[in-house]
Structure formats: structure tokens, C-alpha cells
Amino acid sequence: MSNQNRRIVLAALGLALAAAPALAQKRYDPGASDTEIKIGQTMPYSGPASAYGTIGKVEAAYFKMLNESGGINGRKINFISLDDGYSPPKAVEMVRRLVEQDEVLFTVNTLGTPSNSAIHRYMNQKKVPHLFLATGASKWNDPKNFPWTMGFNPNYQSEGKLYAQHILATRPNAKIAVLYQNDDYGKDYLKGFMDGLGAKAQAMVVKSATYEVTDPTVDSQIVTLQSSGADTFFNITTPKFAAQAIRKVADVGWKPVHYLNQVSASVGSVLKPAGLDKSVGLISMQYIKDPSDPKWASDKAMQDYLAFMKKYLPDLDPMDGNNTYGLAVAQLTAQVLRQCGDNLTRENVMKQAASIRNFQIPMALPGVLAHTSPDDFAPFQTMQLVRFDGNTWVAFGEPMAVK
Structure with missing residues (x-):
């Protein structure tokens, strides 16, 4: 090899080595590190909507289960869920604590239209992802004016x-x-x-x-x-x-x-x-599987859910549909974090949440896929009419478009 060719090869190698750290570079915002992803939430564990508190318990248990198996991309989830009593002023107080003191990377599944309305503008001013709200208010699908807020429930x-x-x-x-x-x-x-x-x-x-x-x-x-x-x-x-x-x-x-x-x-x-x-x-x-419906008895996702509840939440009623809802939210949250990889900035969390492509959440009904885009933050587009027969909800007719 001539000296000139050797210099070209060495120069190319040097450029490659210089680029390698950039390609592998990890990016973090408050709430994320090499070992941890800090997520916040408020939930009505007390007050007039306390029946929903079971949702937060299921989500906490799911993240605990993930942590026991190594976390997500090698990072453990630090899930901080606070009681807001279904009170908007209390929700404001708790969310300010989560953002300003606990410095969470994002919030997830904060429950209730009144509570989320009270923190809506604050979260967008702070540019903290306000993800998968437990409410179907139409105003959560407004990426132009509120680009940091995304609902979960159908509209x-x-x-x-x-x-x-x-x-x-x-x-x-x-x-x-x-x-x-x-x-x-x-x-x-x-x-x-x-x-x-x-x-x-x-x-x-x-x-x-x-x-x-x-x-x-x-x-x-x-x-x-x-x-x-x-x-x-x-x-x-x-x-x-x-x-x-x-x-x-x-x-x-x-x-x-x-x-x-x-x-x-x-x-x-x-x-x-x-x-x-x-x-x-x-x-x-x-749009979420009903645990009381016998048609799911042999469904793997339902069997996994029942085993999960028995191990982590034996005191909760596995037939409570709020629990399968909470698991579905946690499963979609985990998917977004997997998509983020090592780029755990708030901007990338929001980008990945707005880039969910026909994802079949295990606890969602078959064919009810989560799909988002930068112009449409509503994850679900279809729902199924059901009628209660005294034991379970029974589907009738074809799935109907939600939009």
C-alpha cells in the first residue's frame, strides 16, 4: 500500500472513530439517566372517583414487573403516582411537584377531564409530555395548539x-x-x-x-x-x-x-x-378486552394478565375492567419508551408517542390498533358495541369507526 493510500485509509478510520461516539451518544432530559426513567402521575385514590384508583395500582405493578426483568433498554422505571382526590386544584399542586421537584421525564394517564383541564396549559408551557390521559375529551387531540398533550381513551x-x-x-x-x-x-x-x-x-x-x-x-x-x-x-x-x-x-x-x-x-x-x-x-x-368475558379464557394476553394480577395484585378484583385498562396504558407506555431507545429527551418521547404505527396492544381488542401521527394524536379509531347479558358484555354488530 502506498503512503498516500495508507494516509487515506487512516484518515477514513479516524473519521469513523470520531463519529462512533456521536452515533452511540445517549441523550437525556430531567428524569432520565443511564439507569432510570422517572414517570409521574396523579390518580384519584380517594374522593368521588376513587374506583379508578385501581388503574394506577395496576400501572405501578406492571412497571415493577418490567423492572424485575431488567427494565426498558436497561433502565428501571421510577413511577411516582400521587393522589389528587379527583380535585383539579389538588391535581395542579401534585403535578407541579412532579415536574418541578421530582423532575419527571413525563406524566402518564393522569385521570379525569377536570383535572387534566387544570394542568393542560401548564404542561404545554413547561414542554413536558402529558401522555395518554385517562379521559376521552376531544380537546386532547390538538397537536397544533397543545403539542405536548395526548389522550388515550377514544373521543x-x-x-x-x-x-x-x-x-x-x-x-x-x-x-x-x-x-x-x-x-x-x-x-x-x-x-x-x-x-x-x-x-x-x-x-x-x-x-x-x-x-x-x-x-x-x-x-x-x-x-x-x-x-x-x-x-x-x-x-x-x-x-x-x-x-x-x-x-x-x-x-x-x-x-x-x-x-x-x-x-x-x-x-x-x-x-x-x-x-x-x-x-x-x-x-x-x-376497545379493551373484558376480563369477565369467557371468550378470552384461552387468549394468551388474558392468561398473562390473570397471572400478573395473581402475583402482583392478589387483593384486587381481576374481573374489574379498570385493571385491564390500566394494563393497556402501561403496555403502550412501555412501547413508546422502547421506541425512544437511548434518546430520552422530552422532545423525543413526544415524537415517538406521535409515531405509533398500528400497534396491537395485548389488552386491546383484536384489530383495535393504536396509531398516531404528528397531525392526529387520537390513538384509537374503532370501537365495538356491546350488550350486558347478566354475566358479561356480548359484542353485537361490526366494529364502528370512532372518527
């Missing part, structure tokens, strides 16, 4: 429209009563429902009633709605009030076609307390 307005479309197709002359929570969560569902009914909305909805999360019961509202003569009922409630409403509807002898929003469709935390016999005929929607 409430779209779900409301689908119930309306089903009523128009099956009971075009229905007299409808509506009960809804008097906040952004309830109003989002109601708007979608009214939009779905279109020009017939004012004529078909003969009575509506609201409740506050601080109310002890919704018994009086149910009596008022029954007296309207409605033969169809859209029940827009969180678990405690959903169980009360289902029970009261049966106790007063009202027999409407009863639609229940999917966020309160858990057999374990809603239908059992209400009474399974009183829940027969309820119509709702699903």
Missing part, C-alpha cells in the same frame, strides 16, 4: 355520536332522557350525542338532568328523568354514580333502553355494585 364526542347513530337506526322515534356529570367530561359526551342526533336532537331528548361529583346520590335525578316518559336513557356518569343510576332505574321500575358510557362499563366496579340482574340489557362500547 367522548365520537362515542356519543355512535350511540346517537345506533338509536336513530334502531329507534328513530325514541324519547330520550340524559343524565350527565356537570363538567367538561359530561358536556363533551352530551355534545357528541346531540350532534349525532342532528336535527332531531331537540325533539328526541325530552329531558336531561345533571349531577355534581360532590352529590351523595343521583336518585332524585333518576326519578325526574323517569317521569318524563322517556323510553331511552343515556347514562353519562363516572363509576360511583353509574352504579347508583343503574340500581335506581331498576328499583323504580323504569325500563328504558339504557346506554352507558364505556368509562363506567366495568363489571367489577360498576355492574356488580349496581346488581348484575339490574344491569341486564345495558348497551355500551369496548
